[in-house]
Amino acid sequence: MSHATIKDIARRLNISLSTVSRALRNHPDVNEKTKGKVLSIAREINYFPNSLAKGLKNQKTNTIGVIVPEIEHHFFSAVISGIESVAYNADFTILVCQSNESYEREVINTHALASNRVAGLLVSISQATKDVEHFKILQKRDIPIVFFDRVSNDIQASKVIVDDYDGAYNAVNYLIEKGYKNIAYISGPEYISISRLREKGYRDALLKNNLPINDDLIVHGGFSEKDGIKAVYTLLQQKIRPDAIFAVNDPVAIGAFIGLREKNIRIPEDIALVGYSNNPVSSLIDPQITTVDQPAYEIGKTAAELVLEQINNGDSDFNPQTKTLKTKLIIRNST
Amino acid sequence: MSHATIKDIARRLNISLSTVSRALRNHPDVNEKTKGKVLSIAREINYFPNSLAKGLKNQKTNTIGVIVPEIEHHFFSAVISGIESVAYNADFTILVCQSNESYEREVINTHALASNRVAGLLVSISQATKDVEHFKILQKRDIPIVFFDRVSNDIQASKVIVDDYDGAYNAVNYLIEKGYKNIAYISGPEYISISRLREKGYRDALLKNNLPINDDLIVHGGFSEKDGIKAVYTLLQQKIRPDAIFAVNDPVAIGAFIGLREKNIRIPEDIALVGYSNNPVSSLIDPQITTVDQPAYEIGKTAAELVLEQINNGDSDFNPQTKTLKTKLIIRNST
DNA sequence: ATGAAAGCGCTAACAG
DNA sequence: CTGTTAGCGCTTTCAT
Helix, strand or coil, X not given: CCCCCHHHHHHHHCCCHHHHHHHHCCCCCCCHHHHHHHHHHHHHCCCCCCHHHHHHHHCCCCEEEEEECXXXXXXXXXXXXXXXXXXXXXXXXXXXXXXXXXXXXXXXXXXXXHHCCCCEEEECCCCCCCCCHHHHHHHHCCCCEEEECCCCCCCCCEEEEECHHHHHHHHHHHHHHCCCCCEEEEECCXXXXXXXXXXXXXXXXXXXXXXXXXXXXXXXXXXCHHHHHHHHHHHHCCCCCCCEEEECCHHHHHHHHHHHHHCCCCCCCCCEEEEEECXXXXXXXXXXXXXXXCCHHHHHHHHHHHHHHHHHHCCCCCCCCEEEECCEEECCCCC | CCCCCHHHHHHHHCXXXXXXXXXXXXXXXXXXHHHXXXXXXXXXXXXXXXXXXXXXXXXXXXXXXXXXXXXXXXXXXXXXXXXXXXXXXXXXXXXXEECCCCHHHHHXXXXXXXXCCCCEEEECCCCCCCCCXXXXXXXXXXXXXXXXXXXXXXXXXXXXXXXXXXXXXXXXXXXXXXXXXXXXXXXXXXXXXXXXXXXXXXXXXXXXXXXXXXXXXXXXXXXXXXXXXXXXXXXXXXCCCCCEEEECCHHHHXXXXXXXXXXXXXXXXXXXXXEEECCHHHHCECCCCEEEECCHHHHHHHHHHHHHHHHHHCCCCCCCXXXXXXCEEECCCCC
């Protein structure tokens, strides 16, 4: 059996397609009685309006595309959950892709979403992405794009981020107040927004407190756990051993945690540790990790709201805005 | 600017729509030179084939629907990641919905996916779902559905599960060998497959070892962390205090862990703890939790492969199969 | 209040 | 090898 169409309903009632269409969309120009009959048949035969046909005809869909680096990382799955909940309430559906931190795959995902005629796009760029032309192409087609967390400076678009700089500054400042002197920073790729902003916060906190900046204590890597492990090994080989580590995000902090645990280095007695994200795991491990809270679910909701707003306004008043959500330093036992 | 169409390409080259269409799909009946020109123009103007039109015409899409209880739970996000990777390689796209453990929402999600004319559906049912009529309606429309992890006995469909019974049996048997006598089971809802199967394994392990089954030590709840916390409080009020707890999944085990930590009850000295899932967090906390490994990513891949197979075969040979993946008891410090 | 007809972008049968 | 045409399911103008 194939799907029912308005034609089936029309035939059953011996009325025209247009009347059925109107009845289903609650158009005023249709007799109440007829409408009742249409709706009743529709229910009876389990009619599901064909979104493809509707989208083709109306030149717009109720689909939002989402591209994240890794679905499995808690921060992103929480963001997606926030996006989904807003989309659900607005009667939208989400197409979810992961770039696997690969630029090529991100481009292909973008094209696939373009083919699917998404009404809007929500993106956190991959750690390999330096060029954002693929997104600009969609923007030229009037597809609103909202970036979140990992955003690009090279594109005019709405963005949802946290106060990356402040969060980092506060975290490092707190470490300094606690008496730590040789504070290392494990960063992500240099060209990614959050790496840079958080590094700036780190540097400024040191400067402000008249502490020297030691480039040996700044390590660049990726955004995942294994990058954190690797970075710790690198740090432990430096001439000056750090007495504290500030990690660009929680996966990296967890990696550092694992690396330190393997080397039997005590946290915080030998080396203190601060993360960024406030993943649930950070409060479960021992010691519980001090971290900068990023409201992931909220970020997803906000980004989805922004894109829906742009979708509904058309691009009549395209006016890219950046929403900056507040972080909060969660002090726990690792510092 | 709006999206380019084959019409635009045809106009540019002064050829017909069909030729363009053929060229783009690499049809043999088209001059190599013409094809080259078409492809070149297509690239130049960033042509993205309209999936809506294609789907409408061909009466099939390259979209798979996914419904999970909670995107944010690690098990499910890992499954989704597996699904996405298989879908990506097959040139499919995934529409992701979460039921939030609500039956009503699951039904609405199902209808939304039907409207989007998904080629297939991958589902882990909500903990509130007792009736599966909404899925049967789609099956009647020849939409293949593959269930994973939380499946229903009331519907003929392919399923991807783990050896729930064996995993539980082995875990509890191991506890008994270690000398634990009063082993509690924190379960999910009674009518959900995994709750029942894992309970059966638990019961049989006790029976086999001539241990009494104490109904006070079997607590039913939901599948989340907070359910685990609640269950522990309940258990601690029983006449007989358990010396070990077997939890239906890792979120619940983590909840138990939190509850025990709050009460300053030592793991495993006072009460041992075993989970089910092998979420990454289980190896990070202290003590590291003994758990039954479920290959989440693999489950997602397998389910996606199954549904694609059914999509490609048509329903000519509809022959529901259940794939049972192996679990493995991961012994750590909580037992 | 209802119907007829055109068209969204694409494919495929048919004709040449 | 290329073109013409009908039609997928739906909405919407224009008639009536």
